[in-house]
Amino acid sequence: MLDQNPADAPATTLRSLIASDAEDLARQLQAHQSRIFPPTAQKTIRLFTPAEAADFIGIHEGYLRQIVADGHGPAPQPNGRRLYSVNDLEELRRLLDANGKSAAKYVRHRRDGEKLQIISIMNFKGGSAKTTTSAHLAQYLALRGYRVLAIDLDPQASLSAMFGHQPELDVDQNETLYGAIRYGSDRRHITEIVRATYTPNLHIIPGNLELMEFEHETPKVLADKRPDTMFFSRIGECLADIESAYDVVILDCPPQLGFLSLSALCAATAILITVHPQMLDVMSMSQFLHMTSDLLAVVENAGGKTDYDWMRYLVTRFEPNDGPQNQMAGFMRSIFGNRVLENEMLKSTAISDAGLTKQTLYEVDRSLFTRGTYDRALESLTLVNGEIEELLRRTWGRK
Numbered sequence: 321m322l323d324q325n326p327a328d329a330p331a332t333t334l335r336s337l338i339a340s341d342a343e344d345l346a347r348q349l350q351a352h353q354s355r356i357f358p359p360t361a362q363k364t365i366r367l368f369t370p371a372e373a374a375d376f377i378g379i380h381e382g383y384l385r386q387i388v389a390d391g392h393g394p395a396p397q398p399n400g401r402r403l404y405s406v407n408d409l410e411e412l413r414r415l416l417d418a419n420g421k422s423a424a425k426y427v428r429h430r431r432d433g434e435k436l437q438i439i440s441i442m443n444f445k446g447g448s449a450k451t452t453t454s455a456h457l458a459q460y461l462a463l464r465g466y467r468v469l470a471i472d473l474d475p476q477a478s479l480s481a482m483f484g485h486q487p488e489l490d491v492d493q494n495e496t497l498y499g500a501i502r503y504g505s506d507r508r509h510i511t512e513i514v515r516a517t518y519t520p521n522l523h524i525i526p527g528n529l530e531l532m533e534f535e536h537e538t539p540k541v542l543a544d545k546r547p548d549t550m551f552f553s554r555i556g557e558c559l560a561d562i563e564s565a566y567d568v569v570i571l572d573c574p575p576q577l578g579f580l581s582l583s584a585l586c587a588a589t590a591i592l593i594t595v596h597p598q599m600l601d602v603m604s605m606s607q608f609l610h611m612t613s614d615l616l617a618v619v620e621n622a623g624g625k626t627d628y629d630w631m632r633y634l635v636t637r638f639e640p641n642d643g644p645q646n647q648m649a650g651f652m653r654s655i656f657g658n659r660v661l662e663n664e665m666l667k668s669t670a671i672s673d674a675g676l677t678k679q680t681l682y683e684v685d686r687s688l689f690t691r692g693t694y695d696r697a698l699e700s701l702t703l704v705n706g707e708i709e710e711l712l713r714r715t716w717g718r719k
Contacts, residue, residue, distance in 0.1 A: 363484035363517075366685060367403035369403065369404075370384055373408070373409060373412075375702075377409055377413055377426060384412075387415070394408050406521075414427060426465060428465040428567070429567055430716070431716075436559070436563045436567070437590060437712050438559065438568075438589045439570055439592055440571045440573055441453055441571065441594065442584070442585075443575065443594045444575050444608050445596075449636035450594045451479050451482070453594050453634060453665065453704075454470065454479055455482045455572075455680050456705060457570060458470040460705040461705070462519050466521065467521050467565065467567045468522045468566065468568050469565075469566045470523070470569075470572065471572065472497075472525065472526050473497060473581075474527055474572055475528065476527075479524075482680065483518075484518060487527065490526070491528045494513075497525050497531070498531050499512070501583070502537070503538075503541050509558075509561065510525075510558040510562055511562060514562070523566075535578045550622075551579050553583070553625075555587040556583075585626070586626065589628060590629050590712075591631040593634070594633075596635075596637050597646075597648040602652065629711075629715045631659060632708075632711070633661065634665060635652070635664040637667040639666075661708075662707060663703040663707055670694045670697040673689070681701055
């Protein structure tokens with residue numbers, strides 16, 4: 321009997337109580353979602369100021385003003401200001417490259433000989449800002465002109481919700497990556513489950529609870545010794561079918577070391593591990609690294625790939641004025657050296673408040689926040705994402 325007095329109505333089993341709470345919560349969340357984003361609503365991305373537009377394109381603001389003075393770019397607003405859409409950024413990139421004397425510089429697509437970059441973002445402890453990191457990195461790279469595919473491997477599907485795809489409402493059976501990596505005749509081609517987003521250059525494969533089926537089915541397939549038992553190669557194999565369409569793939573991994581995570585590790589060309597600089601979180605990461613090492617040894621013995629271009633640790637939810645956090649961040653740097661990213665992702669009310677409406681900081685209007693709070697948070701995210709972009713460019717051999 322749970323939470324009942326002897327005089328209460330019939331005893332409630334744990335299973336029925338959880339099922340009832342799940343139904344009530346799902347119903348209320350759907351109602352809340354409909355109030356915030358009615359069924360006919362479409363998420364959009366805001367317009368950018370000249371300074372933001374110049375940064376994303378990769379030029380000085382003065383040069384942007386010169387280009388606009390020559391008759392290119394958007395018309396001025398009624399107040400005389402110019403604001404730039406994502407499509408404006410793309411058109412200006414193409415214009416700059418068309419007028420350039422060297423190879424494409426502003427349209428940042430992969431060139432011949434540059435391999436697809438697949439970044440697995442992971443940690444098996446909640447609260448490490450894994451999904452926040454994935455969402456902002458994917459959108460930043462798309463705004464910078466790369467063709468990006470974000471894949472939500474977390475059954476909780478927070479990344480999907482951030483980009484306007486509600487797991488309970490918008491994602492049906494066989495519409496997650498599970499549809500492309502499942503066993504048997506119902507397997508779909510990955511091109512059938514890729515979706516566009518409101519950000520040009522950014523596509524997504526959403527997630528939902530269906531992803532757990534891969535964790536349940538794989539042990540059965542392994543026990544039956546079927547010919548298609550190479551579970552750890554399945555994500556890499558389906559990504560190979562769309563390799564030419566993208567420059568970067570972002571895998572938001574589930575918060576546990578299961579078959580999905582191992583397949584993501586084997587598909588990856590790079591690994592980014594998020595960590596909150598608190599003692600318990602770092603201790604948890606130590607266990608995570610031990611377990612990952614042991615499981616990768618098993619995968620390697622079975623022929624799996626575990627070679628990476630780079631692996632980095634990202635300190636997240638960092639509070640610069642917190643002494644213990646500074647000590648823990650320094651402790652990590654003393655052990656891992658430059659494998660800890662130079663920049664930390666700051667803890668910020670701007671990021672968390674934007675998340676309440678399922679938006680990234682690149683989407684929300686600056687006027688909704690205290691200016692200093694917004695600017696500090698955006699600068700932190702942009703420095704982190706810029707550092708990761710530099711790792712990608714270095715891997716491709718670009719200056």
